[in-house]
Amino acid sequence: MTQRTATDIDVxxxxxxxxxxxxDWSDEQExxxxxxxxxxxxxxxxxxxxxxxxxxxxxxxxxxxxxxDAPKRSGWLSRRSVFAGGGAxxxxxxxxxxxxxxxxxxxxxxxxxxxxxxxxxxxxAINTASEISVTLEDAARRVSVEEGEVxxxxxxxxxxxxxxxxxxxxxxxVGTAFSVRRRVGGAEVLVTxxxxxxxxxGAEGHRVRISAGSRGFIADNAAIKQESAEPSAIDRTLAWRxxxxxxSGDRLDSAVAEFNRYNERKLVVANxxxxxxxxxxVFRTDDPEGFAQAVHITLGVPIDVSDSAHIRIGALGR
Amino acid sequence: MAxxxxxxxIPHEKSVRAWLARxxxxxxxxxxxxxxxxxxxxxxxxxxxxxxxxxxxxxxxNLLVHRxxxxxIVPIEAFAEIENFQDEMRPxxxxxxxxxxxxxxxxxxxxxxxxxxxxxxxxRKIDGYSQREIADMLGVTESIVENEIFRGVQAVQRxxxxxxxxxxxxxxxxxxxxxxx
Numbered sequence: 038m039t040q041r042t043a044t045d046i047d048v049x050x051x052x053x054x055x056x057x058x059x060x061d062w063s064d065e066q067e068x069x070x071x072x073x074x075x076x077x078x079x080x081x082x083x084x085x086x087x088x089x090x091x092x093x094x095x096x097x098x099x100x101x102x103x104x105x106d107a108p109k110r111s112g113w114l115s116r117r118s119v120f121a122g123g124g125a126x127x128x129x130x131x132x133x134x135x136x137x138x139x140x141x142x143x144x145x146x147x148x149x150x151x152x153x154x155x156x157x158x159x160x161x162a163i164n165t166a167s168e169i170s171v172t173l174e175d176a177a178r179r180v181s182v183e184e185g186e187v188x189x190x191x192x193x194x195x196x197x198x199x200x201x202x203x204x205x206x207x208x209x210x211v212g213t214a215f216s217v218r219r220r221v222g223g224a225e226v227l228v229t230x231x232x233x234x235x236x237x238x239g240a241e242g243h244r245v246r247i248s249a250g251s252r253g254f255i256a257d258n259a260a261i262k263q264e265s266a267e268p269s270a271i272d273r274t275l276a277w278r279x280x281x282x283x284x285s286g287d288r289l290d291s292a293v294a295e296f297n298r299y300n301e302r303k304l305v306v307a308n309x310x311x312x313x314x315x316x317x318x319v320f321r322t323d324d325p326e327g328f329a330q331a332v333h334i335t336l337g338v339p340i341d342v343s344d345s346a347h348i349r350i351g352a353l354g355r
Numbered sequence: 356m357a358x359x360x361x362x363x364x365i366p367h368e369k370s371v372r373a374w375l376a377r378x379x380x381x382x383x384x385x386x387x388x389x390x391x392x393x394x395x396x397x398x399x400x401x402x403x404x405x406x407x408x409x410x411x412x413x414x415x416x417n418l419l420v421h422r423x424x425x426x427x428i429v430p431i432e433a434f435a436e437i438e439n440f441q442d443e444m445r446p447x448x449x450x451x452x453x454x455x456x457x458x459x460x461x462x463x464x465x466x467x468x469x470x471x472x473x474x475x476x477x478x479r480k481i482d483g484y485s486q487r488e489i490a491d492m493l494g495v496t497e498s499i500v501e502n503e504i505f506r507g508v509q510a511v512q513r514x515x516x517x518x519x520x521x522x523x524x525x526x527x528x529x530x531x532x533x534x535x536x
Contacts, residue, residue, distance in 0.1 A: 043385030047512050055505035058479070059486045059497065082392025088357035089365055090511035091504075094465060094480045097458045345402050 046079055050087035058091065063154055140172035145185070148299045148323055150280055158192035159199065162278045164218075165299045165322070173197075186218035188229075188278055202238070206255035209234045213249075216275060223256035227271055235261060280322050286315045289332065293350070296325045301346075304329060308351030311338055360395060363407035368515055371415050378419060387422070391415040464514055468507065475503040 053070055056062065074080050145151050145163050153161045157173055167185020171178075175197070180189070182203040191199045193212030201208040203217050206224035213231030217224055226235055228249050236244040237259035245261045247253045250271065254262045269285075276283035282295050290312040293304040299322040306312050314336055320328045329348045333340045341349040368388065375384045391414045395401075404410045465476050475493070478484045486504065490497040 042382065043389055046389060048509070051508040051512060052505050054508050055501050058504055059501060061487075078393055079386060079389035080393070081396040082389040082394070085357060085360055085396040086365075086389070086392045086515075087508055087512060089360035090515065091508045092357050093361045093365065093511060094461050094476065094507070096481060345400070 041077070043079065043083075046077070046083045047087065049073065050080070050083040051090075053084060054087045054091050060152065061154065062152070140170045140179075142168065142170040144168040147301055150277060150322070152278075155192075157194060157197070160190040162188040162190075164188075164277050182217050182219060182224075184219060186216060186277075188214070188216040188275060190214045190230075203255075205238045205257050205259070207236050207238055208255075215247075220254075223254055226253045226255065227266075227274060228252070229271060229275065237261070276319070277322060282320045282322055282328070284316050284318055284320070286317060288312065289314045289316060289336075289350070292316055292328070296320075296322070296328055299323060300325050302326075303347050305347050305349050306351055307341075307349045308338065311336060311351045356396065356398070356401065359401045359407065360392070364392075364395065364411045365515060367408040367411060371412050372516070374412075375415060375419060378423065383422065387415055387418050390418050394418075461511075464510060465507075468510060472503045472506055472510075475500055476507040479504060 053073070056066060057070075070084075074084065143151070143153050143161070143163055145165060145167050147166045149165060151163045153163060155161060155171055155173070155178075157178055159178070161169065161171070161180070163169060164186040167187060168183040169187055170181045170183065172180075178194070178197050178199045180187075180199070180201045182201060189199070189201065189210070191210045191212050191214065195211055199210045201210075201217055203219050203224035206217075206226070208215065208217060208226055210231065210233045213228065213233055215226055215228040215230075215233050217226055226233065226247060228247050228251055230249050232246050232248045234244050234246050235253055235255050237255055237257075240259040243259065243261065245253065245263055247263055250268055251263060251265045252271070253264075256262070273283040273285055277299075282292070282299075284292055287295075290306055293306055297303050302325055304325050316332065316335065318331055320331070325348055326342055329340045329342065329350055332338065332350055336351075338351040340351075371391075372384055372388060375387055379387065391411060394414045395411065401407070465473055465480070467473075468476060475489055478489045478492070479486065484492070486497055486500045490500045493500075
């Protein structure tokens with residue numbers, strides 16, 4: 038196998054794109070891809086072109102009208118994309134898995150969203166700017182959420198409980214699905230399937246069970262709050278798993294804070310008078326400008342996108 | 356990045372290819388196009404590029420000049436022509452409206468695929484099902500779905516090249532099939 042032709046390379050690139058289009062793109066595959074990309078200066082270009090080829094079959098996205106008043110989730114809003122979050126696989130994810138003292142660490146950069154299959158069959162979906170480490174022992178499966186937010190789909194294994202540590206918070210599951218998010222002053226838990234048991238480290242006597250459809254907050258002072266939530270609210274909160282921000286009557290300032298988790302280019306509400314305006318719609322986490330355009334149209338406020346570091350919403354003149 | 360390429364670069368690929376083909380062999384053109392995309396892939400941001408077509412063309416042109424210089428067998432006039440080309444590349448504003456990919460053409464391309472491939476690509480792209488969901492619904496393995504998608508990507512790759520190259524690809528495919536038997 039000497040010099041490969043451009044046609045051969047296109048075939049390889051198409052194969053990678055088809056593989057990446059699946060839900061179960063693994064670290065090993067990512068490594069293989071990175072090796073391939075480094076092999077020949079034509080490879081990154083062939084991959085980019087094949088990604089663009091596949092993308093050209095997506096229905097066009099209307100740029101002008103965004104149905105913000107109707108809560109209907111229509112075609113383009115729900116479309117899926119491999120590129121959602123973090124941009125092309127090309128640019129992001131040189132991270133891979135890092136072996137540390139018997140455990141495996143995973144980290145994502147800003148805007149990156151990764152699904153990682155764990156060795157026990159569980160799945161971890163890791164949100165933007167997050168870090169976890171995983172240690173699978175005979176007696177227990179231990180995960181530590183160092184930073185950010187993670188959703189776990191836990192494979193059933195009664196012999197080995199799945200225990201997540203997030204700061205002082207502890208969450209124990211056998212076979213369920215839930216998310217954990219580190220926040221100021223504690224950790225938030227959202228249960229999407231089954232039941233989990235939560236407590237604070239050092240306060241093992243006080244344990245609370247949280248079932249599907251509920252959310253809990255384990256504060257650093259060991260207080261535990263629990264409340265039930267609408268199933269749709271939980272789905273919306275976890276829309277990041279498919280690279281989306283799903284708003285339903287959310288305040289502008291909290292929507293802006295949400296987008297800013299995913300992007301280096303920050304949204305700024307320049308007019309405090311509109312911070313409490315309510316918004317609806319589904320947006321891509323990596324498209325703050327698209328969101329700003331929608332705000333511009335719905336609220337009739339000016340936006341300024343001329344700065345590459347910031348997008349100002351509600352800026353008054355220049 | 357891929358979205359930017361889909362929207363702004365791909366519509367011009369054919370004309371850049373056609374221009375390169377006047378100075379280089381078909382093989383070299385294919386290589387140069389891939390290398391040009393590689394340069395784009397290395398960009399951190401495309402925000403600063405207000406004329407993607409001209410940008411793409413100038414990268415391709417520089418790579419071509421570089422390659423010809425290395426080959427040292429090109430008459431000097433060829434360089435003059437290459438250096439002067441930039442201006443011709445600028446389409447007029449009324450030209451630009453027609454430079455977007457026509458989605459109806461993409462739909463026609465999907466409809467032209469063999470039955471199962473067409474169905475799978477439609478389910479993935481238009482209905483938004485995941486590969487796994489499609490496999491479940493059609494009662495086939497995920498690798499069959501993945502393979503059909505792979506063929507679908509190839510169909511678009513081919514459509515983006517000029518018709519001449521398309522014929523060539525078909526010919527070489529036929530040839531390789533004959534050689535195998």
